[in-house]
Amino acid sequence: MTRASALTSAFPAANPPTPEKHPVSDTHHGITRSDDYAWMRADNWQAVFRDPSLLDGRIRAHLEAENAYQAALMAGTADLRGKLFAEMKGRIKEDDSTVPMKDGPYAYGSSFKLGGEQPRYFRTPRDGGAEEILLDGDAEAEGKAYFRLGGVDHSADHRKLLWAFDDKGSEFFTLRVRDLASATELADQIPDTGGGGVWDAGDGGFFYTRLDNNHRPSKVFFHALGDRPENDRLIYEETDPGFFMDVGGTRANDWIMIGINDHETSEYRLLPANDPSAEPKLVAVRETGLQYDLEEGGDIFFILTNADGAKDFKIMTAPVGNPVRANWQELVPHEPGRLILSVLGFKHHMVRLERKDGLPRIVVRERASGEEHFISFDEEAFSLGLSGSYEYDTDVMRFTYSSMTTPAQVFDYNMRSRERVLLKTQEVPSGHDPEHYVTRRLMAPAADGELVPISLLYHRDTPLDGSAPCLLYGYGSYGITVPSAFNTNCLSLVDRGFVYAIAHVRGGKDKGYGWYDDGKRAKKLNTFTDFIACASHLVAERYTKHDRIVAQGGSAGGMLMGAVANMAPEHFGAIVAEVPFVDVLTTMLDASLPLTPPEWPEWGNPIASAADYETIAAYSPYDNVAGHDYPPILALAGLTDPRVTYWEPAKWVARLRERKAGGNPVLFKINMESGHAGASGRFSRLEEIAYIYAYALKVTGKA
Numbered sequence: 001m002t003r004a005s006a007l008t009s010a011f012p013a014a015n016p017p018t019p020e021k022h023p024v025s026d027t028h029h030g031i032t033r034s035d036d037y038a039w040m041r042a043d044n045w046q047a048v049f050r051d052p053s054l055l056d057g058r059i060r061a062h063l064e065a066e067n068a069y070q071a072a073l074m075a076g077t078a079d080l081r082g083k084l085f086a087e088m089k090g091r092i093k094e095d096d097s098t099v100p101m102k103d104g105p106y107a108y109g110s111s112f113k114l115g116g117e118q119p120r121y122f123r124t125p126r127d128g129g130a131e132e133i134l135l136d137g138d139a140e141a142e143g144k145a146y147f148r149l150g151g152v153d154h155s156a157d158h159r160k161l162l163w164a165f166d167d168k169g170s171e172f173f174t175l176r177v178r179d180l181a182s183a184t185e186l187a188d189q190i191p192d193t194g195g196g197g198v199w200d201a202g203d204g205g206f207f208y209t210r211l212d213n214n215h216r217p218s219k220v221f222f223h224a225l226g227d228r229p230e231n232d233r234l235i236y237e238e239t240d241p242g243f244f245m246d247v248g249g250t251r252a253n254d255w256i257m258i259g260i261n262d263h264e265t266s267e268y269r270l271l272p273a274n275d276p277s278a279e280p281k282l283v284a285v286r287e288t289g290l291q292y293d294l295e296e297g298g299d300i301f302f303i304l305t306n307a308d309g310a311k312d313f314k315i316m317t318a319p320v321g322n323p324v325r326a327n328w329q330e331l332v333p334h335e336p337g338r339l340i341l342s343v344l345g346f347k348h349h350m351v352r353l354e355r356k357d358g359l360p361r362i363v364v365r366e367r368a369s370g371e372e373h374f375i376s377f378d379e380e381a382f383s384l385g386l387s388g389s390y391e392y393d394t395d396v397m398r399f400t401y402s403s404m405t406t407p408a409q410v411f412d413y414n415m416r417s418r419e420r421v422l423l424k425t426q427e428v429p430s431g432h433d434p435e436h437y438v439t440r441r442l443m444a445p446a447a448d449g450e451l452v453p454i455s456l457l458y459h460r461d462t463p464l465d466g467s468a469p470c471l472l473y474g475y476g477s478y479g480i481t482v483p484s485a486f487n488t489n490c491l492s493l494v495d496r497g498f499v500y501a502i503a504h505v506r507g508g509k510d511k512g513y514g515w516y517d518d519g520k521r522a523k524k525l526n527t528f529t530d531f532i533a534c535a536s537h538l539v540a541e542r543y544t545k546h547d548r549i550v551a552q553g554g555s556a557g558g559m560l561m562g563a564v565a566n567m568a569p570e571h572f573g574a575i576v577a578e579v580p581f582v583d584v585l586t587t588m589l590d591a592s593l594p595l596t597p598p599e600w601p602e603w604g605n606p607i608a609s610a611a612d613y614e615t616i617a618a619y620s621p622y623d624n625v626a627g628h629d630y631p632p633i634l635a636l637a638g639l640t641d642p643r644v645t646y647w648e649p650a651k652w653v654a655r656l657r658e659r660k661a662g663g664n665p666v667l668f669k670i671n672m673e674s675g676h677a678g679a680s681g682r683f684s685r686l687e688e689i690a691y692i693y694a695y696a697l698k699v700t701g702k703a
Contacts, residue, residue, distance in 0.1 A: 010698050011632075011665050014072040017065040019654045028589060029610040033623070035586070036658075037651040045647075046213055049170035049640050052672065063639070063650065063670050070634075070667040077694040080703055084492050084690035089683060090430035091488035099410050099423045101398065102126050103390035106158055117141065117683055121152050121161075134161050134180060141167075145673040146640075151196025154180075155203040156253055162206055164195045169640040169673065171195070172211055177225065190229050197223075198249040198256060201274035207235065207247045207256055215595065215642040217245045220258055222276045236269060236280050242597035249273060250296040251392040255320075256280075257294055263478060263601040266291045270323070283318075284325040294323075296392065297345040297367075303328060304343050310334035311513045315343060315352065332365075339512045344386055347393040349415040353386050355481070358441075358453050358510055360384040362399060364415050375413065375420070379403045381441045381455055383483035398423075402486035404439040404457040404500075407432065428488060436460055437494065439484075444503075444530075444537035450518075452530045453504040453511070454537065455484040459494050469573075469700035470499040470544035472535060476507030476527040477556035478602060479516040489689050496702055499543050505530035505560075521604045522615055528563040535571045547573040547631075550696040554578030555644055558635075562621025562652065565630055574699040575633045576692055579641055582621040583648040585613070595643060622648070625655045629662035632699050634692070638671045646670060667695075 021036035040059055047054050097111030106123040111131075113120065118137025124130065134154070141147030150164030150173040159180055164173040173195035177186040190208060194217040197208035205224040209217035218239075221232040236258055238245050246259045250273070258269040258280055265288050269280035284292060291313075292305035301323050303316040315332035318324070332340070337356060344351040350365045362375040362384060377384075387398035387410070395416040402408040407426035413419070438460050443451035462468050471493055475482050482502050490500045504510035507519025507527040519527040535551070538544050551572045553561045558580020565575050581587070588606050591597055604612030617623055633656065635649040653668040660666075669691070697703040 010701070010703075011073045012076065014069060016069050016657055016666070017062060019062055026589070028606065029613050031613070031617070033585075035651070037647075037654045040650045040654075041645070041647040045645065049215075049642055050168060050172060052168070052639050055639070063646070063672065066650070066653070066668040067670060067672075070669045073665055073667055074691070074695065074698075077691075077698055077703060080697065081687070081690045081694045084693050085683075085686055087430070087492045088489050088686045088689065091428045091432070091491065092682070092686075093427045093429055096427070097122075099398075100124055101387070101390050103154075104158065108154060108390070112682070113138065118147065118149065121163075123154075123158075135163055135178065140165060150193075153197065153199065155199050156201070157203050160186075160203060162197050162199065164193060164197075166195070169638055169671075171215065171642055175206075175208060175223075177206075186225065188223065188225055188227075188229075190223060190232075194246065198247055200256070200276050201253050201272075205276060207249075207276070209245055209247055214241070214592065216241065216598070220245060220247050224276075233276070235271070235276075240597075241591065242600060243267075244598055251390060252296055252298070255296065259293075260286070261291075262598045264289055264291065265601070266293070268292070268294050270294075283323050293343070295343045295345045297350070298347060298392075302331070302343050302345050302350060304340060306513070308334075311517075312336055312338055313340040313513070315340065315350075337512055339509055341509075342386060344388050344397065345392075346389070346395075346397065346415070348395065349397075351386065351397055351415070353384065355509070355512070358504070360483075362386070364413075366415075373418065375399070377401065379406065379439075381439060381484040382406070383485035402426070404455060404484050404486060405434040405437045407486050407488075426486065432488075432491075441484075442537065442541065444534045446526070446530050446533045448526075450506070450526075450530075452506070452534055452537075454534050455502040455504065456499060456543070457490065457494055457501075458499045458543075459497070462494075462497055462499065464542055466539070466542045466545050467548075468497055468499050468544050469548040469550065469696070469702060470501055470538060471550045471552055471696055472501045472503055472531075472538070473552045473557075474503040474505055474531045474534075474560050475553060475555075475557040476503075476505040476519055476531070476560055478507075479509045479513070481508045481510050489686070489693075492690075492693055493696065496697065498696075498700075498702075499538070501534070501538060501543075503531050503534035505534070507556075520602055521612070524603070524615070524619060527560060528567055528619065531560060531564050532568045532571055535568075546571050548700055550574045550576060550700065552576040552578070552692070552696075554580070556581050558582060558644070558649075559584060559621060563619050563624075565633065566619075566621060566624045566626065566628070569628045569630045572631050574631050574696065576636075576695065577633065577649070578636045578692075579638065579644045580621070580635055580649050580652065581644045582652040584620040585616045585623055586620075587645075587648070588616060593645065622652050622655060625652070625659050627659055627661050630656065630660045630664060630666075632664045633666045634695050635666070635668045636670070636688070636692070637668070639673070 022039045023034050024038040025034045094114045098109040100107030100109035108123045110119045116138045121135040122131040144167045146169045148166045152163045161178040164175050166173045173193045175190040177188045194209040197206040210219045212218045219237045220235040223232045260267040267286040268283040271278040271280045295302040300317045314334040316328040318327045339355045341353045365372045382403040385400040410424040412421045440456040442454040509516045558577040561577040562582040606613035637646050637649045656666045
């Protein structure tokens, strides 16, 4: 029996939607393409993001037919999905809360109530006491099909709360201000923001970014409390459509920082936090490829930068009075292979998070003496995060730790005494015994001799004779590293005999900045061949077999899924592509689409460059669908997604069904009430994961 017939038999018989064809052609660099399914892109897509009810009826009917088809094929998994959801929910402490972080007279934190989907924000007296609920996300979400909180920030005088929400999934956030004494909203309401803001030093107003119609944060405004939004002062406008902006402050409450960046170039402008009328001053003019980040340091700024060929970054300083590049002085030199990820400045210390040999580490530096020490850990593979502090003049900072077998832990660390205090260990109410699981770190040989890290998790009773199914996850873009962190959800697969694997492919920064460079633009093919090499290595080491591997990735990782499906369909038993960026060439050719110009440094600009056009055309999943015997494929999307627009997976699925050989089904599940992040509530998201896991179990015969 062939692979196709064996796996097809797992699904009931049903006829997939057969969309209309309306060919549309485009010509670039003398090359003409034709697209039968371009009509799936709504002409009024910008309006649909804000109001999904405006979607053209013909497109809506097709998307609903896709949902009906996938529901018919997955109908037999209803009980399994319920069990998976119950398991995953059972591993979550329903009334969980963070450890409050101190700031002046209070300590601030967040929590969930029993059965709650959205977080609540609270504060207590600094050294403990009764909780005061500042914002109840469940109450704000009541009656809304979608709801997501953005930034939540208390004012320095502790009297007001600046908070943001999105109730469409389109990531256009509305800012509100709450008076904490009366627990009522002020009249101030700012639409179409990036999702956060920062108070001025006197708490009389706040700075924020406004999104344009292409969903780009292109303007920074200052809003004075009580004034009308149309009167807000424009602080800075970025006219280059290839750059994003964000605005932030410092814990000492002395500076407002406007950060401007694309994927390879950055620029900062500063103004005093106590003078919203000041003109922002340029720190260092943007130079293509020059990246730098500012961090407060009292009378200096710490500058994390790749200047002067520091590919894996170094730390410099500059006086706050004149931090121009000519005044930068080296503090921590560049060390090839040691990637400095972030820096935190305190009055007496500086802390950096870095990665060396594929693993993260925290380094604490005493500013007066320059003496440094590491915070050490024992496990073979783990994940670290810097939570920092609300306060600048403190010896205590917070960090988080976990591994694939160790639940997340929160520590306060005294940088002077070096005392480490465990504040909290993630509770797994249904129980978790790390001794039942094994975590490994493998190195898969790539075609060019590079070694690609793989993080593995499996149950100690799982046979390693090639019979185990495997979920192989990958991303590999934008320099993002997938951490080897604790994940309670994947235990539902691992406990059923799956090997859970993360492929740390090129395009991330897992092995330094060069690992990122070797997986972008002209070298993007490395991302895909690395993933295929990881699949082959897992088979060679007898962890699984090719027809037992379910490959999974989302967004740019969904593009990875589409590419490997075209390049090596025989290497995988099934593909799961969440919000997949699969129509890469078409999107990169359309500067009017959300986020396209800022993406050119990552993928190339096929409008301006024939070479970039040819590079992207060679791997773009939609453009390379062929008559292969593809494995079963599941695509998932959100209607109001501004990052990967819904029509990309819709078109991809249609073309796959039209051109592929064999009888393996292609399913498309689209959430008609969400965007890029999927369902908004914590339990609603678990239902989506349960659906994906049920699919993985079904196609591997474990359902």
